[in-house]
Amino acid sequence: MAKDVKPTRKNLMAIEDRIELSERGHDTLEQKRDGLIMEFMDILDQAQDVRSDLSSDYETAQRKIDMARAMEGDVAVRGAAAALKEHPEITTQSKNIMGVVVPQIESSKVKKSLDERGYGLLGSSARIDEAADAYEELLETIILAAEVETAMKKMLTEIETTKRRVNALEFTLLPNLYENQEYIEQKLEEQEREEIFRMKKIKAKKEEAEKEEEEQAAADAAAETEVEAAD
Amino acid sequence: MSQEIAVIGSPDFTTGFRLAGVRKFRNVPDDEKDAALDDAVEETLSDEEVGIIVMHDDDLDHLSRGTRESVEGSIEPVLVTLGAEGAGSGGLRDQIKRAIGIDLMEED
Numbered sequence: 001m002a003k004d005v006k007p008t009r010k011n012l013m014a015i016e017d018r019i020e021l022s023e024r025g026h027d028t029l030e031q032k033r034d035g036l037i038m039e040f041m042d043i044l045d046q047a048q049d050v051r052s053d054l055s056s057d058y059e060t061a062q063r064k065i066d067m068a069r070a071m072e073g074d075v076a077v078r079g080a081a082a083a084l085k086e087h088p089e090i091t092t093q094s095k096n097i098m099g100v101v102v103p104q105i106e107s108s109k110v111k112k113s114l115d116e117r118g119y120g121l122l123g124s125s126a127r128i129d130e131a132a133d134a135y136e137e138l139l140e141t142i143i144l145a146a147e148v149e150t151a152m153k154k155m156l157t158e159i160e161t162t163k164r165r166v167n168a169l170e171f172t173l174l175p176n177l178y179e180n181q182e183y184i185e186q187k188l189e190e191q192e193r194e195e196i197f198r199m200k201k202i203k204a205k206k207e208e209a210e211k212e213e214e215e216q217a218a219a220d221a222a223a224e225t226e227v228e229a230a231d
Numbered sequence: 232m233s234q235e236i237a238v239i240g241s242p243d244f245t246t247g248f249r250l251a252g253v254r255k256f257r258n259v260p261d262d263e264k265d266a267a268l269d270d271a272v273e274e275t276l277s278d279e280e281v282g283i284i285v286m287h288d289d290d291l292d293h294l295s296r297g298t299r300e301s302v303e304g305s306i307e308p309v310l311v312t313l314g315a316e317g318a319g320s321g322g323l324r325d326q327i328k329r330a331i332g333i334d335l336m337e338e339d
Contacts, residue, residue: 037331040331044335048336054311054313055313055315058313058314061247062247065246065250077246078246080250081246081247081249081250082249084250084252084254086252087235087252087253087254088235088236088251088252088253089233089235090233090235090282090283091232091234092234092282092307105282105283109252110251110252131247131250132251134247135247135248135250135251136251136252139236139248139251139252139253142236142283142285143236145311146282146283146311149309149311150306150307150309152323152327153309153323153326154306156323156326156327156329156330157326157330159331160326160329160330163330
């Protein structure tokens with residue numbers, strides 16, 4: 001980690017730039033994660049409502065078909081089920097929630113009138129019609145649940161990804177960068193102290209040499225004066 | 232492209248949906264679920280014309296781990312389960328716990 005980087009000013013500047021970028025990215029991702037969670041909370045409320053509708057619609061539909069089976073017999077119900085001609089269809093469009101593409105499902109031919117069902121008015125009974133009605137209603141709720149639950153799944157995947165990115169920046173990348181920055185700063189300070197110490201040593205040596213030279217020159221000059229005086 | 236709804240489960244479970252016009256269905260009798268449900272789900276998952284798969288929540292227990300994970304995590308087609316005690320299918324609830332950190336679907 002820290003020992004892999006060369007302690008140079010250029011590297012320090014590069015690391016400082018990366019720290020700035022990572023901190024900015026971290027803040028942005030945190031905001032995105034919080035925003036996604038808030039959007040998710042809205043969808044969750046909707047999903048819980050749809051889920052409770054789904055449970056009650058399923059219970060009603062089951063009760064109705066059990067009644068139809070009891071009154072008309074299983075064969076008659078299956079016969080009516082096999083005679084259906086119109087089939088429910090769904091088309092999916094998409095909308096964007098904070099960068100997450102979620103589906104909007106539209107359905108057609110879910111609710112059908114008696115003559116569209118195909119098993120004929122004479123060939124069935126009111127019990128079977130009621131069961132078919134209940135199941136058509138259940139299908140509408142299922143389509144709504146599918147839309148909401150797909151949106152939830154997609155948003156959860158995005159929240160997980162964003163959370164992983166935020167954590168990676170917060171607990172791995174940024175600490176490493178800070179460690180590298182500190183290491184380089186310490187090394188550079190150490191180099192600076194060494195440099196100052198060396199300069200001081202050189203200066204002292206230089207001054208000593210100059211002093212010696214001056215003393216030598218003074219001694220030479222004194223000796224010359226003595227010789228001249230002797231002459 | 233328009234898609235359809237598919238129902239997988241016991242004949243009793245699928246009949247009602249057929250009454251509502253669903254034509255893509257896979258009947259798997261209760262005693263064959265352990266052996267045949269996996270294949271039925273895999274085939275329906277790979278059908279591009281299917282947009283929504285409807286199953287009973289209890290039937291998910293008959294699936295192998297891999298198939299269960301792929302059907303619960305699938306977005307297209309998306310799985311909607313019926314008859315669950317709590318809100319949402321098990322997979323979704325687990326995913327919420329993992330992503331948010333708490334069980335938001337816990338019953339009060």
